[in-house]
Amino acid sequence: xxxxxxxxxxxxxxxxxxxxxxxxxxxxxxxxxxxxxxxxxxxxxxxxxxxxxxxxxxxxxxxxxxxxxxxxxxxxxxxxxxxxxxxxxxxxx
Numbered sequence: 800x801x802x803x804x805x806x807x808x809x810x811x812x813x814x815x816x817x818x819x820x821x822x823x824x825x826x827x828x829x830x831x832x833x834x835x836x837x838x839x840x841x842x843x844x845x846x847x848x849x850x851x852x853x854x855x856x857x858x859x860x861x862x863x864x865x866x867x868x869x870x871x872x873x874x875x876x877x878x879x880x881x882x883x884x885x886x887x888x889x890x891x892x
Contacts (some may be wrong), residue, residue, distance in 0.1 A: 843884035
């Protein structure tokens with residue numbers, strides 16, 4: 800499954816579109832999906848393979864989250880959190 804995020808005006812990612820892959824495991828929504836950027840995204844919370852450092856995709860997963868919630872959370876993540884970077888080189892900028 801795939802999704803696309805269109806970034807909002809006024810951000811450093813303005814006018815960019817990011818494609819994502821979403822893999823829903825057996826047992827979803829009780830088991831969390833795997834979500835990765837397919838479009839390269841140079842960001843403190845995204846590594847070079849497209850893996851995303853986001854709490855709801857890790858230890859804070861809940862069966863209450865749906866695909867819309869995941870995509871909105873990733874969109875809000877694009878405002879960098881440099882306190883817990885996955886890509887330390889991007890965080891230093």
